[in-house]
Amino acid sequence: MNSTVRYALAAAARGWHVFPLAIGDKRPMRGFTAWEQQATADPEAIRRIWARQPFNIGIACGPSRLVVIDLDVPKDGQRPPAPFDVPGVNDGADAFALVCAQAGQPFPFETFQVRTRKGGLHLYFTAPKGTSLGNTAGRLGWLIDTRASGGYVVGPGSLVNLPDGTGTYEPIHTGAVAPLPAWLVERLRPAPLPPQKPVTVPLAATDRRSAYLRAAITAELERVTGSPPDGHNDALYQASVALGQLVAGGALSESEVTAWLTAAAAQVGQQPGETRRTIASGLRAGARRPRSIAA
Incomplete structure (x- = not known):
């Protein structure tokens, strides 16, 4: 041993x-x-x-x-x-x-x-x-x-x-x-969080593909903002993996996804350094299983 x-x-x-x-x-x-x-x-x-x-x-x-x-x-x-x-x-x-x-x-x-x-x-x-x-x-x-x-x-x-x-x-x-x-x-003890505001996802829902993407992104961001106090990092990682699959499939840009996830993490009080590491790790994991969206 x-x-x-x-x-x-x-x-x-x-x-x-x-x-x-x-x-x-x-x-x-x-x-x-x-x-x-x-x-x-x-x-x-x-x-x-x-x-x-x-x-x-x-x-x-x-x-x-x-x-x-x-x-x-x-x-x-x-x-x-x-x-x-x-x-x-x-x-x-x-x-x-x-x-x-x-x-x-x-x-x-x-x-x-x-x-x-x-x-x-x-x-x-x-x-x-x-x-x-x-x-x-x-x-x-x-x-x-x-x-x-x-x-x-x-x-x-x-x-x-x-x-x-x-x-x-x-x-x-x-x-x-x-x-x-x-x-x-x-x-x-963490400082009180500011009032929550929706994370803006500027995708026009003019076709089926855009509507699907908007729903998928919104669901993952709500996974983060609705997570319990002891589950913020876990939720952020899971959301990063899911959206990282769409990034790898060419449906979304990494910079946009990172910005949306960072804003969601800030709403629940995640520390910036930990947020960056968790998002990057989740995006890497998601990239191993790309997911594309049909038009």
Whole structure:
């Protein structure tokens, strides 16, 4: 049994849903583009997957009911902006300690922790019940990101070898995962969404083909805007695959489809970066099965 499968099984024993990342990489293995849906906590499935290769480990935060705070280290020459440009703040962990101190809260040491390949820190927390949290980049402060519903982290036991650095993800505190502190829940809670407006699809319904396309596009956009809070990314991926088939068949342009899906995702509060990745992944998957519309 290779070492990564042991780490994957240990993660599953905690109830976390895992999926394979490419060897030496942070990206999902080919064939796992719908990683949030394909992630599993089934030990037998994990043994089958990792028996093939010592894949790195991705942990899907949404299905695992996790919120992971990612405290990064700066790139060469990167300096903290105000208000983090103070003595003692040199990386994301320092910045987070300052955020905690300013909030009158202790640094939440007592939870599962992983040292990342470049010396950063992942703090694992259980997601709050009744509140759907997504991914954030810098909302809490300099070099502080979070991964929750719609996001994943590279799990402990993984070895990443990329041009920007090589290293392992090492667990350094393996105790129980603490609940996300209430004050952080409030800071990470999504802002209220603006009133929904229909996404305009400028296709003239003057013939059967145009009418069919309009109905197909509208249905996929409504799949996204009508999705539940914990299903936005899944709905966006499925809609991207369906419309990607029509793009590949020559019925629609990729730029138009991307714009419509991006607008729909924005209405439900999807983060721009995650939106771009999900749409691109879905369009690629759809392109493998082109669908044309008869005139």
